[in-house]
Amino acid sequence: MAVWTSRGDIDTFGVTHTESGIAVEPLYTASDAPAPVPGPAAFPFTRGFREDGYRTRPWTFRQYAGHGGGSDTNGLLKYMVENGQSGLSIALDLPTQMGLDSDDPRANYEVGRLGVAIDRLADMEAVYDGIPIERISSSFTINGTAPVILAYYVAMADRRGIPRDQLAGTVQNDLLKEFVARGAYLYPPAASVRLATDVIEFCMRSVPKWNAISISAAHMRSAGATPVMSDGFMLSNAIAYCESVIARGIDIDDFAPNLSFLTSSYKDVFETVARFRACRTVWAEIARDRFGAQKERSMMFRVHSGGDIDAMTSEEPINNVARMALNAFAGACGGVQSMQVPCYDEAYEIPTEAAILNALRVQHIVAYESGVRYTADPFAGSYFVEDLTEKIAAQLRAIIEEVTSTGGSIEWISDGRMQAAISQEARVWEERVADGSEIRVGLGSGQRGMGGDGEITVHEFDPGAVDLQIKRLQEHRATRDSQAVTAALAALTTAAEGDTNVMELLVEAAKAGATTGEMCGALGDVFGDFDAPVGI
Amino acid sequence: MTRVLLAKPGLDGHDKGIKVLATILRDAGCEVIYTGLHQTPQKIALAAVQEDVDVIGLSMLSGAHVDLSRDVIEQLREAGLGERPVIVGGNIPLRDVALLTGLGAAAVFPTGTSYEEIIGWFAALPTATS
Amino acid sequence: MTPVPVEDAAVAEGLVRMRELAGALSDVERGGAGLRAAPRPSDAILGLVGPPGVGKSSLISALVRRARDRGERVVVLAVDPSSPMTGGALLGDRIRLAEHATDPGVFVRSFASRGHPGGLSAAIPAAVETALALGWDRVFIEPVGGGQNDVDVVACADHVVLVVSPESGDDIQALKAGILEMVDVIAINKADRPGASTLRTMLRSQWRGRGQGSIVLVSAADGTGLEDLDDRTREVGDGDASRRDAALVSAVLNDASVALRASLADATLRSAVIDLARAGDRSAAIRHLLEGARHA
Known part of the structure; x- marks a missing residue:
């Protein structure tokens, strides 16, 4: 594992090694330059997919937002669109992420807190009231419940009379990383991958512009992996998903266009640029050489940068705006398709409306004032960045080789090897923080904790929205056609027990008035539950 | 020998901090029992009873720390472990620290607290030397 | 919203028993002699040994479920190693028994080995007797793991199951001379995976301890073979004293x-x-x- 761990000379960390621990020279010269890289818009797509870069269109500005009930979030989304946001990103609350209805005792205290509660189709329709879903794309950070959330969205489009092939957006739907890093899985690994694969197949056939999965590194980074290690595991997981779809007899070129990725910009600008370039290179190799893709579109590592939320400090929070600008600049130089930057108040709470607007404005400033859109892949040809790109690509290939040659991602996750590798790295990082070699400007400067004596205002949770959400849910259960719901859930169960793709049945159940908890519960009765190995 | 139960109440699955703390406390000589994710206050209290731990540590990053801590402390009291110290860590805004100690938390360690400080707290326990 | 009370009456009643046992086990761990059951059934204590990663805890969880279906009150004593350097330990076996977390008839206690060799902590033999004396019906012991050196459990359990999986071929080679000669039953877990019946054939030829009937193919995940395994671990001891003497x-x-x-x-x-x-x-x-x- 030594290849991509971040141990370095701790005394000089930050000068001699990148964030992922790659050694850096004080000077690079022409003798360090690798052979010129082809492109853009040519294999292996190191330089991106477009000859004109961002000239005709910047990346999609997509800030993450949502809390309370559907109408609270609707107001927030409209406000963001009015202020120049070009894509939506919906934050869902933890009970929705865990497949629980708002009145489930296990959901206690968490309803509407970190995102919006979606208990049923009407909640989704409230979120999108008056928003033209045929014209603006939406991203949902949803995994265990992804099939259900996508079913609501498609059912909403059906009821509005919008053809499914006009819908654009993303469900995260990356269950493998949930077992490793974030814990929002509902079923055992094999069943989870089967459902993720159902979503991919459904999108390929029925909602072709939808990203059926956003294979994610960012959460593994948050759990302690170095940026490069998280990218390596992300690509290993991508291979596992592809194998699962291909096992259904589906050609790589038919479903690869529905795959997307999530890995973030971090504080190290040069490493960030090189990481995005290296990920594009290695994914193109995987798609073409491992899976035999013919179409260029299948080889494109289309990525959303999630932003370095963990870098936000609660002390001197206004400093975070500088971090956000560097984050956005690095992502743009790295050629991402879509971007979120963290918000300055995000160290302790979900952001306020003002903080989300500020983050959007930071993206606008980088896009319209910095000159980053003059030319495609502006760092290309830099001795340093080209060398770093090559080194990172080599590390990614080494990680992928190690994982795939020793059982593959699903085994690494089922027996906790991936978790353990990340936990070890988390401990290394904490030791660097403890000995002062991990520098966070402003930390230790004063008051710990925002919202105390208060330099800035933080989001206040509104318990009233929860009571209203629960009341409406219970009214809905009392007044709906319960026979239709029962029949729809029974059909869902039958599909889950066999090999039938569950997606159309979820769309029907959503239209019949079934709730999130009922649909996930019906699947859970078939698939059982699971506790992932801790892997300390 | 100090026995510690580390638990994550609620639905939040961010466990980097609690896992790192588990290894750091182990290296400081504690016996650490980690319950895993998605614990209810009742499950935490029952585990604390069965394991007869000296300290119960909770980690929450979901914003629901006040309500969940209150429930855990209440359940421990009902289970007869009201005198065992409960410590709380995670994304805890300063305004909530006094609230948590008022509810009965023995110590609050918000994100950014040094592990040195936490180990120091454990070292001062009467069980640390026995 | 009000706090969720300990509303389940069975849990409240079970709490009294749990606290009694918890306190008694802590006494034992501090060096106390513990209690001894007067007459006790000869099939109440089951040890499960085997290499890491074969699913011992999942299998225990499934066997606990069966015991609960019979109305038995169950204690699981799980041992993990203490660090020889610091004395600290990470005890993680509870996680695998999560399905029983709110069952008042299931008591799980994690022990650190505290430098004791042989796969158990010094307190385990007295802890087992104490649990039975306090009216708990069935005790499962999960030693440190690794298998080869986990011989102490043979001296203290009525039956010992060696758990392996189709992936553990190399580990079994290492077990040949040790624990393999001392167990009553071999359970091949994850029996749905390729290689399970090949492994059974291999073990039959290597293991001459107790005849072919005591190798059981099981799957903790889907329940295959659990009834058979459960039955075999409840057979009255056959008086094979030499095996127990060797372990003692x-x-x-x-x-x-x-x-x-x-x-x-x-x-x-x-x-x-x-x-x-x-x-x-x-x-x-x-x-x-x-x-x-x-x-x-």
């Missing part, structure tokens, strides 16, 4: 090594032993150590 001897030797190690805390004795050993006379060092320990 081994356990006593383990205890002896702990006692001898403790006697080396005496600096004079320690340096004398080191001097003799350094001079090349190991047997003189051993004689001196035994002598010194006797007087300690």
